Amino acid sequence: MAWIQLSSPHAHNRITTDQVMRQVLLACIPGILALTWFFGPGILINLLLSCFAALTAEALVLWLRHRPMSVLKDNSALVTGVLLGLCLPATAAWWVPLLGGFFALLVGKQLFGGLGQNPFNPAMAAYAFLLVSFPLQVSIWPQPVTPLSTGDASWLHSLPGMDAMTGATALDAWRNKGLLMAEEFWQDESRLAPEMLQAWASVALAWLLGGLYLIHRRIINWQLPVAFLTTLFIVGAFVWGWDTSHYAPPWLHIGAGSAVFAAFFILTDPVSGATSLRGKIYFGIGTALLVIAIRTWGIYPDGVAFSVLLMNFAAPAMDYYTRPRVYGQARAQRGIRKEKQS
Incomplete structure (x- = not known):
């Protein structure tokens, strides 16, 4: 037995x-x-x-x-x-x-x-x-x-x-650089001063410090922020590699906007986001994909807020299809369960 x-x-x-x-x-x-x-x-x-x-x-x-x-x-x-x-x-x-x-x-x-x-x-x-x-x-x-x-x-x-x-912020300045090549853009301090990048990178590190505190206190899980930031960096690097002169580099996606702040303080909302562990990972991945899409081809330079709201729509479906195993059951029942016909 x-x-x-x-x-x-x-x-x-x-x-x-x-x-x-x-x-x-x-x-x-x-x-x-x-x-x-x-x-x-x-x-x-x-x-x-x-x-x-x-x-x-x-x-x-x-x-x-x-x-x-x-x-x-x-x-x-x-x-x-x-x-x-x-x-x-x-x-x-x-x-x-x-x-x-x-x-x-x-x-x-x-x-x-x-x-x-x-x-x-x-x-x-x-x-x-x-x-x-x-x-x-x-x-x-x-x-x-x-x-x-x-x-x-x-x-x-x-x-x-x-x-x-x-x-404009760093992301907005990059979006509005027009037909300038990447090398020309970085050399033009009137468009993007080094102080701006240093400031936003420092703010991102401050949000990272606060997020690590929440993880240490077990207020949030580490899987969701890691899934979001990792996907943002990997997909951002892929898009950037497709055309390095006109698409934002991955480090700009991470450090120059509200990505780190959103990863630890917005996406981890226990009410509007997914609740299952696997659902949270999917939630973070989906949000990152939408952020890259909006920043690359949309009209808003950041796109985090709209990405989060769109994924809030999908959170109930993610919980439905990623339900954990219920006590007394050998395995989790995910998706639509087909009833046996008598």
């Missing part, structure tokens, strides 16, 4: 939602510091405004639905406001993070029933809404400077509504 090793039917985890959200907020600190250092204190103002709008919208819906205000203590609305605020440039007008915060909670979350019911990532839904509605406000970032690298107060000019030296 053969014995089948089965897993236990119960899983005990003492960590609560508010504790998870606090860990995510702690993991965001390195990225917040890096963005503030290179792009100015406008990042902090965006965070304050987006968080205020998110918490206000959540409280308003709780009041209208006669729910206790203690729900705010789970910190989910605060995390949504933080993730949205970190996506916005430091020089964005003050009403941009406010409008985004209200949209994220009212439309992206509470419209579907609240925490655990939203099919789309609220922060990415709000960012996509802002990007489509106000592309200049959302896509133009200030040029990276630091207080130690300049003798004047230019670092303080990166505030909402103030004049500052702004320009």
Whole structure:
């Protein structure tokens, strides 16, 4: 008689939602510091405004639905406001993070029933809404400077509504290089200054540090970020190798945009993403493929937000076809099970 090793039917985890959200907020600190250092204190103002709008919208819906205000203590609305605020440039007008915060909670979350019911990532839904509605406000970032690298107060000019030296991001600059060859583009500092690449690479490393902290604390699994970043690099290298003069190199896909931030803080959303381990891997691979497609042939230079939202559509199907083995069963039942005919 053969014995089948089965897993236990119960899983005990003492960590609560508010504790998870606090860990995510702690993991965001390195990225917040890096963005503030290179792009100015406008990042902090965006965070304050987006968080205020998110918490206000959540409280308003709780009041209208006669729910206790203690729900705010789970910190989910605060995390949504933080993730949205970190996506916005430091020089964005003050009403941009406010409008985004209200949209994220009212439309992206509470419209579907609240925490655990939203099919789309609220922060990415709000960012996509802002990007489509106000592309200049959302896509133009200030040029990276630091207080130690300049003798004047230019670092303080990166505030909402103030004049500052702004320009396209590295990915946007590459997209708009026209018919220039790659060698000509890299030599033209007016299009892509070395300080810009250094700044975004440093920010990416800060997000990597925060992501490793979440993995160490077992808040997220390592498989999904690795699947996303690996696919992004491999497919990006393949496309780049097809035409190195007109397609972005793979390291630019990883370090010059929001790829690392999305890998650890956006794709790992337990509500809008896939839940099974194999589904998470497929989710990361599919998102990376869409990012490469949008960045290479689409009209938006980054494309992470739209890729995540598109994959949110596919997350239920991925969970359906990648269901793990149920306790008491010898193997997993995936896909449509055909009933035996009598």
